[in-house]
Amino acid sequence: MSEALRRVMLVDDDEDIRRVAQLALEMVGGFEVRLCACGAEALAALAPFRPQLAVLDFMMPEMDGPALLGRLRGEPLGTDLPVVFLTARAQADEVERLRALGALGVIAKPFDPMAIAAELKALWEARPARGA
């Protein structure tokens, strides 16, 4: 809890969104950001980058957000990794479903680039303490 949010991994298949999000998180939020274009890349980057938080796009080809979340939970470094979903489907029941899967939060697309870093920080601060 005392630890500040620094390293954020962002997984999205759309290159432009990756770039915009990177600028928003780095320049507005001051985070260290690792961009991944797909789930496999994210799993591979887990050990070298050791993210504190992962932001996953909901809809991706091959491995979508929920599937990637399942794979992350199987990795030693991903078991307790807080995950926030970015989704274009922000209907109440879908948000519920993602929270039930273990998501820390859900941010709707299109997001506000000036506010997203603060939102992630707020979610990070409010994350439940993990039994370690």
Added chain:
Amino acid sequence: MPGSEEPPLRRRVSFPVAIQLILGLGLALLAGVAWLAHRNIGTLAQSTAAESEAVSGLARLEAALAAVRASQAALRRYAISERAEDRAAFAEAARRAAAVLDTLAAGVPPGEGRLRLSQLERTLRERLARMDRAAAARPPAAPPDAALEGESGRQELNLRAYLAASLQQSRAQARSTAGNSTFLIFWGTALAAALLAWAMVVIRRYHAGQEAAERATRASEVRLRQITDSVPALIGEADREGRLVFHNRAFEQWFGGSGGALPGMSPKGRPEGESSGAQRQRSPINLRELFGADAWRIASPHVQSVLEGRAAGFKFSWTPEGERAKDLSAQLAPRRDEWGAPAGYYVLVTDVSSLTEAQRLKAEFVSTVSHELRTPLTSIRGSLGLLAGGVTGPLPDAARELVSIAMNNCERLVRLVNDILDSERMSSGKLVLKVEALDLAALAARALRENEGFARSHGVSVTLDAPGPAPVRADPDRLLQVVTNLVSNACKFSPQGGVVEVGVEGGEERVKLTVGDRGPGIPVAFRQRIFGRFAQAESADTRRSGGTGLGLSICRGIIERLGGRIGFEERPGGGTTFWFELPSDRARGAGDAG
């Protein structure tokens, strides 16, 4: 169809009555004629008896007179001869005359005739007595009895006249009776014959009418059968147990397989020598067996309701053997017996698979397009947001203005995409509401806070009048969407420097939220469709509003889904008040309202 069926129906009721009346009249007439004939024949017999009596009376009168005259002649001869043998001859004649007089009135019924006969008898006996006395005198003398003879002659004439008159009278009566009888029997019989002939004509027409009605019924049955058979839907009539009393050809096409026979109609169950048409009318198939237990589980509450007399409609899915599942829409209508009690139901089952498939494709299309639009919008909005936020360094004034225009329109596009998706969810019934207890007053305050910036950008201030809590059960996000929509609409249409007044009233039964503005009001032509989809008033201000035309239709959908009502009214002093009402949650207590 009703016009052609009514006349035979009326004839069917009235013809037997007419026939019975006519036949009854004819029979009564015949009986009357027979009774009259019987009575007249009796009268004729009486007349004949009277006639023969008069004739025999006359004969006896002649015989008596002749006997008295013979006695007188014998007395005269004895008076002249004074011989014993002449005396004996007189005595013999007198005795015979007395014997004849004894029979004169015998057998004559009491009455005028008998009276006159007895008078004459007495006179004649008196004459015989005087003759006897004259014969006994010495010497015997023939009686110069002129007075008594005159009396007896008068009486004799009277009697003759009477007998002749009664003879004539009885003959005249017999003639008239015979004449009357002939008249009555002839005309009575003729009238009865005419009535019977008429009855035969009426019966013949009645039969013809009945045959025509039967033909019409058969034709209408055939027509009905052809109509129901040509409809590409299941049409049937079931009894209380769900057994099909009637079904159209579609049942055989759906359930019969290649042979066309329904599962319930095995050959051994088919009665011998029965035509297929009749078989179709009395097939013992049960709807439950046709559709299977799964479908019946969905149907049975509706069947229950239709058996209680209420029409029902429902959708279910059914998978024919070796085919894809079908989406079916069923309508049940109660069938009542002649006393009005539900005796079964009519079934109409339509295959709506293509319709639901089209609806599903449309929803999927709208959803996909909306999501696909969001991806580029995310990049555009993000880039513009970072630019406007000065992340890349300060922008020249003109550039900042252009970026701001681009951002506003990007926001508008995002709203449009969201509204289209909401609207589609609303119309396909897929809008998910997370209903919880909340305070409308608190929610209104939050909506005002969130719209402060928007109101300020329009040069409008917003006030809230909420004297107390207003507990409702609603989806907070969706209700906030409604309030935000109404408030931002009011801001958009308010004049510069105007005030938008929001009010919340928490009643016992309902809670009400009002949003009043001092805008130009709603054009009369637009009022009818203001809550419709893509409804926007055509005015010079349309550009200023920047709306999608879906907002109010979504508001209405949400409020109605929450069990409330939404509307608007003209505001005294100009402007419009939009309002919605929701059922109050006060019964559960205001304490747990958040």
